[in-house]
Amino acid sequence: MNEDSHLVETPLSRTELLRGHFLHVVRDTVRLPGGAEATREYVLHPGAVMVIGLLDDGRVVLERQFRHPMQAVMIEFPAGKLDQGEDSLGCAQREMLEETGYSAREWAFAGRLAPTVAYSDETIDIWFARGLTLGERQLDNGEFLDVFTATPADLRAWCFSGEVIDCKTLIGSMWLHNVLSGEWALQWHSGATASLAGQSTR
Structure with missing residues (x-):
């Protein structure tokens, strides 16, 4: 029962x-x-992804974007919704390249979050990416955002101060802190072989 x-x-x-x-x-x-x-x-909601991109110098890739419902510019990790028939990793790779210009050598699936359980069935898959190479962004028409990098400590401070209030980015900062501390382990794979089956172990 x-x-x-x-x-x-x-x-x-x-x-x-x-x-x-x-x-x-x-x-x-x-x-x-x-x-x-x-x-x-x-x-x-069709589902979405968020990417925590790790640069070789320890910084992470972030965005600043105006969000109309909030009437404010928000600090966020790169993210986007799945296209019809698109798998989670493919979406993560596409969104990272389109929004930031970065591609990654290795990917790791971390987990899944449900940001608004009271009024949406949306889930967001959390991906980590490393071995980043910067290319040219491919923003959609009408899409305007700034890409910048910050240290994990900077991001944690912004979460604490309230400068970061985006739900997925708050959760991403928590994941990042636990991964960097060694508390949570990730299973890294090449971009061709990474999958949801390679979920992290905690």
């Missing part, structure tokens, strides 16, 4: 509320564990 059965909601029906260029919003009717019905409105 499922030990969580007293918590699980059973989907009954779905209504589409919005299918925009970026967002797909639905309203599900569910049966609660107590037997009553309720509705749940949330965003369907």
Whole structure:
């Protein structure tokens, strides 16, 4: 018997509320564990990746980008959503190259985070990259961002001070700290062989 059965909601029906260029919003009717019905409105998401790029001098690759919902420029790790039919590593490699110009010799899958569990099914795969080579960025039309590098200590300080509030970047800083301290180990592979199966061990 499922030990969580007293918590699980059973989907009954779905209504589409919005299918925009970026967002797909639905309203599900569910049966609660107590037997009553309720509705749940949330965003369907194809999934995304985030890349923690490690330079040979110990610095990491970051971005500054204006985020309209927040009306502010945010400090973030490079990231982006999966295209249809795209695998996680392929997305990470594509986004890193397009946004920053960097390609990597080795990749390691770290883990997965769910940034907004109350109103979206989005998950973000966390990838580490090293052996970086800088080339030319390939930004999308209408995409404007600055790429810069910082020490892990700088990033931790910005997280503590509140200058960094982006959820995925806060989690990425935690991962980075634990990897660099030796507390969490990564399984590194060449870009051709890295996969979700090469998940880190903790």
